[in-house]
Amino acid sequence: MNSEFTIAVHSLVLLAHLPDHMATSEEIAANVSTHSARIRKVMGFLRKAGYVSTKEGIGGGFILSCKPEEVTLGEIYRLTCQGTLKPSWCSGDESKPCMISSKMDRLMGKVFCDAEKQMENYFEGHTIGSMLEQIRAFECPQSNTESLS
Amino acid sequence: MNSEFTIAVHSLVLLAHLPDHMATSEEIAANVSTHSARIRKVMGFLRKAGYVSTKEGIGGGFILSCKPEEVTLGEIYRLTCQGTLKPSWCSGDESKPCMISSKMDRLMGKVFCDAEKQMENYFEGHTIGSMLEQIRAFECPQSNTESLS
DNA sequence: CAATCTGTAACGGTTACAATGACAGTAAGC
DNA sequence: GCTTACTGTCATTGTAACCGTTACAGATTG
Ligand code: FES
Ligand code: FES
Numbered sequence: 001m002n003s004e005f006t007i008a009v010h011s012l013v014l015l016a017h018l019p020d021h022m023a024t025s026e027e028i029a030a031n032v033s034t035h036s037a038r039i040r041k042v043m044g045f046l047r048k049a050g051y052v053s054t055k056e057g058i059g060g061g062f063i064l065s066c067k068p069e070e071v072t073l074g075e076i077y078r079l080t081c082q083g084t085l086k087p088s089w090c091s092g093d094e095s096k097p098c099m100i101s102s103k104m105d106r107l108m109g110k111v112f113c114d115a116e117k118q119m120e121n122y123f124e125g126h127t128i129g130s131m132l133e134q135i136r137a138f139e140c141p142q143s144n145t146e147s148l149s
Numbered sequence: 150m151n152s153e154f155t156i157a158v159h160s161l162v163l164l165a166h167l168p169d170h171m172a173t174s175e176e177i178a179a180n181v182s183t184h185s186a187r188i189r190k191v192m193g194f195l196r197k198a199g200y201v202s203t204k205e206g207i208g209g210g211f212i213l214s215c216k217p218e219e220v221t222l223g224e225i226y227r228l229t230c231q232g233t234l235k236p237s238w239c240s241g242d243e244s245k246p247c248m249i250s251s252k253m254d255r256l257m258g259k260v261f262c263d264a265e266k267q268m269e270n271y272f273e274g275h276t277i278g279s280m281l282e283q284i285r286a287f288e289c290p291q292s293n294t295e296s297l298s
Numbered sequence: 299c300a301a302t303c304t305g306t307a308a309c310g311g312t313t314a315c316a317a318t319g320a321c322a323g324t325a326a327g328c
Numbered sequence: 329g330c331t332t333a334c335t336g337t338c339a340t341t342g343t344a345a346c347c348g349t350t351a352c353a354g355a356t357t358g
Pocket of ligand 1: 097098099100101166167
């Protein structure tokens with residue numbers, strides 16, 4: 001699995017923590033620790049799905065356009081990583097006469113697909129809002145000094 | 150996830166299908182469609198965990214040393230892939246004063262770990278024996294002509 | 299001793315991933 | 329209308345993971 005799911009979740013939690021603030025891709029990138037172009041790419045998915053609004057030009061950036069408690073990690077997973085659990089490498093060979101060699105890839109495909117659904121089901125139990133709560137609950141020594149750095 | 154889990158499952162199902170047969174790494178590799186050295190590496194894990202017995206020298210090879218119905222895919226997953234669900238890439242930066250940037254990686258680590266447990270839980274519901282049954286149930290036009298090719 | 303296996307490490311090619319640079323398009327402020 | 333500051337997107341480069349392959353030491357049989 002690549003890390004676009006992680007980036008999307010991190011960005012959304014950050015935006016949920018800063019309502020009414022237009023965050024630029026540079027600001028988000030600094031917080032996530034990656035390049036701004038990568039943030040813009042991931043935010044593109046989130047914009048098309050309606051989770052964030054974007055504004056170009058001076059004073060522009062990204063802002064949350066959904067309720068954090070209503071967005072589950074499952075939705076974000078499907079948006080960014082669905083189908084990536086199964087390795088691309090294929091076991092066996094469909095053209096072989098042996099039933100095991102010829103059918104194993106299909107069987108493993110089903111197994112991985114179902115396993116992924118189980119995982120998504122777990123992700124459904126978490127929302128952007130609950131993630132933010134957990135972060136805050138860890139302990140927040142600087143709850144009054146808001147800082148993106 | 151790399152494909153050692155798939156290779157291990159495929160090899161065990163094949164051995165379960167051929168009880169009392171010493172299969173060499175070459176034979177298994179041909180069935181799995183990979184190189185024999187790779188089979189020997191994966192079988193090394195399975196040997197240390199007691200799932201297969203090996204014999205070196207002439208007439209040697211691999212043979213199942215467990216009951217197929219008692220070996221779950223969960224055990225095999227833990228043996229080959231545990232901990233590989235979380236991307237190695239890290240979000241945020243622990244040294245930053247921002248609570249989100251500094252705590253996000255730890256939080257995602259927990260999320261991925263729990264998600265992996267859910268997945269393992271699903272894998273526990275499948276055994277090498279049940280996998281072989283499913284393969285056979287697909288339809289076996291050559292049930293009488295045993296062939297490894 | 300010769301033949302046939304496993305066990306293991308090392309090397310090289312390929313592919314997936316992440317970082318970066320570049321640039322067109324758009325909006326705000328003067 | 330011009331400059332500035334953003335997004336949106338693509339192309340390129342660096343880098344790490346993965347897989348195939350070779351090589352060889354050790355074990356076992358005959
Ligand atoms: S070994 Fe392949 S069908 Fe029996
Ligand atoms: S934005 Fe980082 S602690 Fe509030």
